[in-house]
Amino acid sequence: MIWKISMHEISMVFLGLSAIYCGVSAILKLSSGLADVIEWEMMSLNSSYIVFTLVLDWVSLLFLCFVCLISSSVLYYSGSYMVGDKTLSRFMYIVLAFVLSMSMMVLSPNLISILLGWDGLGLVSYALVIYYQNEKSANAGMLTVLSNRVGDVAILLSIGLMSSLGGWNFLVYSHYMDDEWLSFKFLLVLAAMTKSAQIPFSAWLPAAMAAPTPVSALVHSSTLVTAGVYLMIRFSPALMSSSVQSMLLVISCMTMFMAGLGANYEYDLKKIIALSTLSQLGMMLSILALGYPDLAFFHLLSHALFKALLFMCAGVVIHSVSGYQDIRCMGSLVKFMPLSLSFMTIANLALCGFPFLAGFYSKDMILEVAFMSWINFIAFVLYVMATGLTVMYTIRLIFYSLSGGFNLESLNNVSDEDSIMTSSMVFLGLGAIFGGAALSWFMFPEPYMICMSGFMKSLVLLISFAGGGIGYIVTAVNAVYSLKSLNNYSFVVMAGSMWFMPFLSSFKNSEFSFVWGEALQKVGDKGWYEYFGGQGVYYLFSKMFMVSDSLQMNSVKVFMKMFVISVVIILFVHM
Structure with a gap:
């Protein structure tokens, strides 16, 4: 008898057993208060050990x-969601590489070895975003990878600054970083901002929705976008600086x-959930900025x-619904998909x-601790x-897709x-309820001591009740009078386009590039850069080496020239 086991089932079993093992180990480590650290020394560089x-x-x-x-849940889910894909095995391998990169990033407390996971996340996320191989996916992938490269450069500069400590283990050295390390802290915050898509790097997060939906479930929950928050949590002892x-x-x-x-x-639909992820990432980093990494x-x-x-x-x-993502093309789905939409309602209410x-x-x-902290009025508002806006867009999503009128095509089998x-x-449904x-x-x-x-x-x-009520009223009115938003068209465009960040991030500055780029090339690349840059330094060193070579050859002519020049200079000074 031949057992035929598909790859998504093997992946689910392996990752599920790994989750059980890691969960039990975490309970034992927390109860004992101990931790295991494993180090492999790679090389020594200027008395600093790269491990x-x-x-x-x-x-x-x-x-x-x-x-x-x-x-494990996402890969098992992909076995049915991606069943019509001709390259399903390739998709599974890329997702497993994504999980491996995240594991390397989570387990590594060394700023050099963390690059294996950090850059791996950026590279594999690009491969996943362009998976469908069309122009939209290519543009989204390029925006994603270029935005994340800013954070990669910040990590590389941080490695250079941290080399003066003699090591790169931030669990050890982050406790000793005072206000003199302000530039290092700003670089780390910049890296976290790019990975977690904070302003002004927020445009790539909704654009990454071009990837398949199982990838979105993985990216927006526990992998790519949370890497920056996790790095800040690990570096939290070093962030105790008022300006940062x-x-x-x-x-x-x-x-x-x-x-x-x-x-x-x-x-x-996917972009609404992506923007909700962005909102929650902002909440995590805000409470981290207030000094509560455990929350x-x-x-x-x-x-x-x-x-x-x-x-x-x-x-x-x-x-x-045959690939539709516009929530206006849905409606009354709860009558046809009660189980799936029950889980969706649970997730929305948990959000x-x-x-x-x-x-x-x-x-x-988090909200109670933030209200109890010393924050200014703007942050409080x-x-x-x-x-309130979180409850508003959740009610709006439920109104359009789950309830309301049936807006699907007549031949859809939902x-x-x-x-x-x-x-x-x-x-995951049980986790959303009891987790x-x-x-x-x-x-x-x-327990925390909260006094207010x-x-x-x-x-x-x-706030939640008010947001829900306002969201329902506005959505119901907008569903009937859909053209009312044209009265405030400029505000709607600004608010709906993330304050124009996607346009600014992909701004076509071709005219500026051609006109000014030519001038900069003449003045810079072919001008002063040549004189003071590589060609000029090469010419200067060539002349110096020729003089040094002549002196080392003990040439009589050279010494006679130097003697005559010295005598002339002495006579000229004493005249």
């Missing part, structure tokens, strides 16, 4: 557990507000569960922070508005019949 390091503590193992758990924290707080709060506002004007890590893990579930449910919907779901425990604690895609969402409570018991055995007034305590609930 390949792996750290196995409860933080890295717990995060790796979530990466493997979500990856203030800059990170302002940028992350603006990103959180911008993404929430843009999602309320977006009609692409940022808590929200990172709980967000990974329901965001992967949300993307997988969106993939089932897109798969069932809004509905009580006792996964997002509630982390999001509510942005927190409040971003929370159902929950695909058992592989629906069964792969069960574990937040389990993580809070696991990570915070001692009754109004401030109930403010999060009031």
Whole structure:
């Protein structure tokens, strides 16, 4: 008897067992308070040892557990979602390389060896974004990889600055970085901003939706976009600088507000969920800027569960409605896909922070700690508005796609019949329900002391209800009077296009390049750069070497010339 096991099943079993092993190891490491560090010395350079390091503590193992758990569900889900693809094996291998790169990045506490995972994520994400091989995918992939190269350059410059410490292990040296390391801290924040798509590098995140939906579920939950947040959590002891924290707080709060506002004007189902990811990344970095890395890590893990579930449910919907992604072409899907849309509703409610779901425990604690902290009024208002906007675009998404009128074509066969895609969402659905409570018991055995007034305590609930009510009223009015938005066309375009960042990121500056580039080439590349650059230095060194060579040959003519010149100079000085 021959057993025929497909690749998505093998990958699911292997990654599922890896998730169980990492989860049990994380529990043991946290209970014992110990960590294992493995180092391989590669070479020595100027008394600095370049080593390949792996750290196995409860933080890295717990995060790796979530990466493997979500990856196993996504790969099993891909076995049905990508079944018509002729290069399914290639897709599976690229996704496994993506998971391996993320694992290298999570386990490495060394700034040099972390480049294996950091650059691997950028390279493999480019391969996944251009997977469908059309012009839109090519443009999105180029925008993604060029935006992430800025962060890669920042990491390389950080390695050069950190070499003065004699090592690159940031778990050891980050505790000793004072205000003199301000430029190093800014470079790390820049690297995290590019990877986690903060302003002004936010344009690549919705553009990366050109990748297949299983890739989006993996990227937006526990891999690529969370790499910057994870790096900042690991470097959090070095971030205790007022200027760096203030800059990170302002940028992350603006990103959180911008993404929430843009999602309320977006009609692409995947881009709405992508903008919600961007909003939650801003929340993680904002609470990290306030000095609470444990809360940022808590929200990172709980967000990974329901965001992967949300993307997988969106993939089932897109798969069932013949590839449509416009939510206006859906409607009344809950009557035809009750199981998938039940999971989607659970994920949406967890995103809004509905009580006792996964997002509630982390999001509510983050908002309460932020309201209790010493933040300025602008940051407070942005927190409040971003929370309300999250509920608004969630209600809007539910109104257009799950409920409302039936807007599909008459011959569409919409159902929950695909058992592989629906069964792969069960574990993540349970995680979206019980994951937040389990993580809070696991990570915070001692409760936080939160002291605030009754109004401030109930403010999060009031914002959520107000956002939901306003979102329902505005969406219902807009569904009936769809042309009302043309009265404020400029604002709608600005808010719906992420404050024009996609246009600025891909700005066609051909005229500027041709006109000014020619002048710069004449003055620079063929002008002063030649005189003071490589050609000029070559000419100068050639003359110096000729003189040095003549002196070493002990030529009598040279010494006589030098003697005559010296005598003339002495006589001229004494005259």
